[in-house]
Each structure stands twice: as C-alpha cells, then as structure tokens.
Amino acid sequence: MRTNSSRRRFLQQLSLLSGGLATASFAHAVPGIDQPRSAHSENVEGVSPRPINAGYMGGFRAPKIDRVRICMIGVGERGFPHTAQLSVIEGVEIVGICDVHQDLANRAAEYVHKKTGHLPAAYCNGEQDYLRMIKDMRPDAVIISTPWEWHAPMAIDAMNNGAHAFVEVPLALTIKELWNIIDTSERTRKHCMMMENVNYGRDELLFLNMVRQGIIGELLHGEAAYIHELRMQMKSENRGCGSWRNYHYAARNGNLYPTHGLGPVAQYMNIARKEDLFSRIVSFGSPAKGRAAYAKANFPEGHKWNELEYVCGDINTSIIKTNLGRTILVQWDETSPRPYSRSNLIQGTLGTLAGYPEPMVAGEKLGDGNYHKWLKGRDELAPIYEKYDHPLYKRLGDLAVKMGGHGGMDFIMLSRIVECLRNGEPLDQNVYEGAFWSAVGPLSEKSVAENGMPQLFPDFTRGDWKTTEPLSIIQ
Numbered sequence: 001m002r003t004n005s006s007r008r009r010f011l012q013q014l015s016l017l018s019g020g021l022a023t024a025s026f027a028h029a030v031p032g033i034d035q036p037r038s039a040h041s042e043n044v045e046g047v048s049p050r051p052i053n054a055g056y057m058g059g060f061r062a063p064k065i066d067r068v069r070i071c072m073i074g075v076g077e078r079g080f081p082h083t084a085q086l087s088v089i090e091g092v093e094i095v096g097i098c099d100v101h102q103d104l105a106n107r108a109a110e111y112v113h114k115k116t117g118h119l120p121a122a123y124c125n126g127e128q129d130y131l132r133m134i135k136d137m138r139p140d141a142v143i144i145s146t147p148w149e150w151h152a153p154m155a156i157d158a159m160n161n162g163a164h165a166f167v168e169v170p171l172a173l174t175i176k177e178l179w180n181i182i183d184t185s186e187r188t189r190k191h192c193m194m195m196e197n198v199n200y201g202r203d204e205l206l207f208l209n210m211v212r213q214g215i216i217g218e219l220l221h222g223e224a225a226y227i228h229e230l231r232m233q234m235k236s237e238n239r240g241c242g243s244w245r246n247y248h249y250a251a252r253n254g255n256l257y258p259t260h261g262l263g264p265v266a267q268y269m270n271i272a273r274k275e276d277l278f279s280r281i282v283s284f285g286s287p288a289k290g291r292a293a294y295a296k297a298n299f300p301e302g303h304k305w306n307e308l309e310y311v312c313g314d315i316n317t318s319i320i321k322t323n324l325g326r327t328i329l330v331q332w333d334e335t336s337p338r339p340y341s342r343s344n345l346i347q348g349t350l351g352t353l354a355g356y357p358e359p360m361v362a363g364e365k366l367g368d369g370n371y372h373k374w375l376k377g378r379d380e381l382a383p384i385y386e387k388y389d390h391p392l393y394k395r396l397g398d399l400a401v402k403m404g405g406h407g408g409m410d411f412i413m414l415s416r417i418v419e420c421l422r423n424g425e426p427l428d429q430n431v432y433e434g435a436f437w438s439a440v441g442p443l444s445e446k447s448v449a450e451n452g453m454p455q456l457f458p459d460f461t462r463g464d465w466k467t468t469e470p471l472s473i474i475q
Helices: 004-023 079-086 102-116 129-137 148-160 175-188 202-212 231-235 242-249 259-268 290-298 382-388 391-403 406-423 431-449
Strands: 068-073 092-098 121-123 141-144 164-167 192-194 219-227 278-285 316-322 327-333 345-348 351-354 360-363
Touching: 068 079, 068 129, 068 406, 079 092, 079 102, 079 141, 079 406, 092 102, 092 129, 102 121, 121 129, 129 148, 141 148, 148 164, 148 175, 148 242, 175 192, 175 431, 192 431, 202 259, 202 345, 202 351, 202 382, 202 391, 202 406, 219 259, 231 242, 231 290, 259 327, 259 345, 259 431, 278 431, 316 431, 391 406
Parallel strands: 068 092, 068 141, 092 121, 141 164, 164 192, 219 327
Antiparallel strands: 219 345, 278 316, 316 327, 345 351, 351 360
C-alpha cells in the first residue's frame, strides 16, 4: 500500500534521517530513540508506572468471539495469501478489504466471494481509507500487511476503534512507536500481535518442545538470523516490496528485519515470560556494497535506484545479552549472494539443536549420546520427530502443508489466531514479545551509529514479565 504522497512523505523522513546522521547524533536523527517522552524513558531506568486506566496484557484473555469478523489492510504479496487462507478457516468472516490498488482489492474480494459466497466491501480511496473501513465495518480483528512505516499507526488506529490488531513484521520502526502500541493495547484492552510466522515452523515447534522437556539442559546461547538474498525485489520499481523497501537501505544502518530468526529463540528462552529478559545489545554493520553494485549492473544510469546512496551494511551482526547472562547472536543480510538461513540454533548444558543448513541435533540425551557428531537430515532425525514433534504440528501439520504458506507455518499461525480469539485464550505471542523482538531494529541502528556501543532494552512490561507464564506446549 503506497501512493505517491506516501512515498514523498517517506522520502522526506529519510532525507532528514540521513542528514541527521551526517551532522548530529543518531538520537536526534530518528524520532523515538532517546528523545524526551512524557510517559516513558527510552531506557530501562525511569519507565513510568502504568496508568490507572490501563492493564497489563501478558496472558490477557479477550472475551470469546463466536465468529471472528476480520478486515484486511493490504492484500499484496503477504496480504493476499493471508486472505486466501483465512477465507477457508472455520469461524472467520472477512468483511472488508483495503488496498490503494483497486485491482488487488478486487482480486482478494472476488477470491473470498468464490470461497465463501460472501463479497466483502472493498476500500480503495487513498492511503487513509483503511480508517473508513474500520469505522464502517466495526471488525473484531484487523490484519495489517503493509509497508513497515504503516504498521504502528494502523495497529494503533485499529485498537482505538475497537479491533484486535495483527501486524506483519516488524511491529514498528522506533522505540517510541513500540511504546505507543503498548500504551494503546493496555488502555483499550485489545490484543496487538506481531505475526511472527516462523514460530510455527515444524522445526521451531520441535525445538520448543525439546527445550521444554529439558533435553538440552539449561540454556546458554542462541543464534538467530535472516539471511535471504532479496536484491531482485529492486525490479519491483513502482509496486510491491521493491517500491518501498529499497528506500530503507538508503536511510538506515542496522538490522532492519530481525524477528524471523529471533522470535523462536526468544520463546525457547522464555524471554519476557517469567524466566528471562533482553538486557542489552551491541551491533556492527559491514560496508554497504551489494545494493549499489546490483543497481549499477541492472538499471540504466540515472535510474532512481542508481541515484540512492545505500548506507545500510550488507550484513549486520548483533549480540544480545539477557538478564541471566545468556547470549544471542543475531544476523541479517538481504543483499549477499549466499544460501538462505535462519540459523535457529539453541545451545544448552546437555546439547545443541540447529536448524540450518539442515536440521541437526547433538547432545548427551540424543541418539547414542555421541555429541561430537550431528544427527541430521530427515532420515537420521526420524526418531526425534516421532518422539518430540510438537502436538500442535501433529494436529495441524498435514493440513497446513496442503494449505501452504512458507511450508504451512502461515496456516498454523492464522489458525491459532482464530482459535485463540474464538476460545478467549491468550495469544501465543503477546504485544510485549513483538515489541522486544522488533526493538532490535532501532537499537541496532543506534549501536551501529555509536560504533558498537551497548544499548539497553526498555522493559516494555514495566516489570510484569515476571508474572507471565511461559508459552505452554499447545495441544
């Protein structure tokens, strides 16, 4: 969802940001980072008490909804697959679809009509028409699949108008936006979940189950990555991810997309759930070479992609230290020509589980106990899957694989969202988890700008993470 006016506004913001980096401190260049805020400090110290009219959302149970009425904002590369899958999930009614592109909205509405016999209303009258849709339709939930800079304002608008908000990753771009989302969720008593689909992958669910059963002992270290060469998106010059995502590389230098690898590792470690919390982060970026080289090789001289100055390092490497002293290596690279990886490694006192380049496990309680050799591949790991496959995957996995969406993880995620709303259960990912995982973005940018200086994570829960139960092994 991007219009010319939206692009102009975003470019103005990026110009201010890049100019600020050259002439002033990073804190003054990016709104929401280490700037005065009436309600909260941006650091751990000085976070204000929760207002009286708000309530902690960890473990929150919303009233049951028999039939979940949903509005879709953005039905392009991510939003349309969500629309297609939701249209066949029991207990869902898609009542409204909004996109700035009429043909995309019509395609999604017609798909829903074909599958359900119901034609949802389409809203395509500019970038603010999503608000009219929410006010007209009064949905129970809103699915937001739009460019990153729209995530926070749309989620806040949805909650303020009585809907639960479900947002594509990342949840927001700045610490200030994350606090505003949390404040709104706590005040309105509406869920705001960042839809981290990777937490529902088969191997991620398998590892979670094994960790919960103590198979690798006490946790020490994790590794999380999003290594995914996406330079080809630049060929989507005027529409799609390439039409807006490329501008971020010209304005920001850090880990711009941290959550796919980090979400599962954080849940293994029970981050913000009674056991542990992110404490601080250090971050470094490599030189920025790949985007400019790709633009020069694939676009004519004078093309807008050749006019941009790319400042974001091709690969970003960050290390998070937790309250318990655990470490998490987080890497991000969407530029370099290398194979895909999310790392997905979790190490404990009795063994290690790793996801890439293929599933691998080693430990004192695994196989014959020879932890100097990996058990790897589907054949060698067949007994591990048989014994430790997550109950949720056993229940939904076959159908999810048929339905598709990143190997079925999208379908399991959407099914669980609907299931939780219909049954009045807490969500698998609460608003604070989405905030902690997304905060790696702006905090890494600040650390890179300060030559790797450590940055403290705010405690978005205001200390209440100590009361939040770990995610259970869902049956």
